[in-house]
């Protein structure tokens with residue numbers, strides 16, 4: 580019975596790729612509360628949410644780069660530099676665990692708070708933020724319209740995730756069953772000889788787990804004093820042993836703290852959707868192109884005593900590597916937005932929304 584259902588569902592998509600339905604499934608539609616999402620959107624593009632009013636969520640999660648960032652390790656709060664690549668927010672609403680090391684596994688409300696208050700991200704005291712927002716008549720009106728009463732921390736932490744619900748993939752050739760010949764061969768390699776779907780499966784092309792794939796360190800973290808400061812402070816705060824001498828990003832070790840160190844260097848499997856926009860890749864932005872990523876896997880990753888045994892030399896020829904890249908490209912749809920709006924109003928930098936009452940964006 581189960582097999583028949585799978586087969587029937589698969590045929591509806593396209594007989595040729597029926598295994599797609601079984602292995603990957605589809606992203607579920609999500610209900611969105613418009614008034615809350617609209618408020619969330621204005622907050623997302625408002626630099627007043629950072630301590631010194633210089634960074635909005637969109638400064639790092641830039642819409643024109645798939646809500647990720649073109650820098651290897653994205654921007655940071657004034658006086659700091661970061662040590663991790665800015666992840667895409669497209670489809671983040673479908674995730675169960677967030678951040679490259681999976682350190683938050685509750686909900687996007689908590690992830691939003693972490694981004695606002697973390698000292699190297701927005702470095703904002705939320706009590707101060709609440710008072711700032713109350714001084715803006717547009718917010719007073721919008722919070723009320725969204726059913727939150729007056730501007731509040733809780734409202735912000737609820738409205739931004741509501742906006743994130745609107746950032747979902749829908750139009751990729753993969754979803755529309757429109758793979759090119761090359762892409763189809765790439766899919767066969769992805770699920771077969773190259774073994775990618777061992778970890779990249781489900782609607783996000785991610786198993787939602789952490790693995791050590793032998794991605795080398797980005798030495799910039801240790802060479803740039805501003806990055807190194809942030810890195811040390813973070814590791815101290817997370818209770819990592821020997822944080823002063825650390826020469827690697829420990830990844831998911833922050834949660835498991837295994838004494839034998841076998842969990843060092845594990846990172847959460849990212850989604851493979853919308854990669855066309857989100858370069859560079861990996862937790863530290865070390866790889867610039869998908870060709871480089873595929874070459875990395877083909878070589879079996881870098882040496883690492885904790886490396887997952889499924890990461891091994893693949894012996895793919897040049898043509899097969901190109902096919903895999905074609906498949907990866909088929910997982911991106913039309914951009915959610917192509918416009919870049921930046922403007923200053925009353926001394927604050929906004930992007931994208933000018934007037935929430937008339938904006939169609």
Ligand code: HEC
Pocket residue numbers: 623628634635636637638639640653654655656661663664665666667668671674676677678679680687690691694695699700701739
């Ligand atoms: C200064 C840059 C910066 C700003 C500003 C920023 N972020 Fe992030 N964000 C990051 C980085 C870097 C990470 C990954 C950090 C890590 O893994 O340790 C991240 C992670 C996330 C994640 C988890 C994504 C995932 O797939 O695990 C979400 C969701 C998120 N940010 C939302 C927001 C929201 C909402 C705002 C505004 C309130 C915001 N961010 C502001 C840089 C930023």
Ligand code: HEC
Pocket residue numbers: 679769773774775776777778779789790791792794846847848849850851854857859860861862863869872873876877887889890903907
């Ligand atoms: C053992 C599990 C595993 C296997 C097998 C695997 N991956 Fe990954 N993949 C991961 C993890 C974990 C990461 C994140 C690593 C990091 O951030 O350092 C990743 C990252 C990526 C990224 C970067 C995405 C981004 O946004 O940064 C791409 C692209 C990718 N994998 C494609 C592939 C392809 C193609 C294959 C097959 C050749 C493959 N993966 C096999 C676990 C795996």
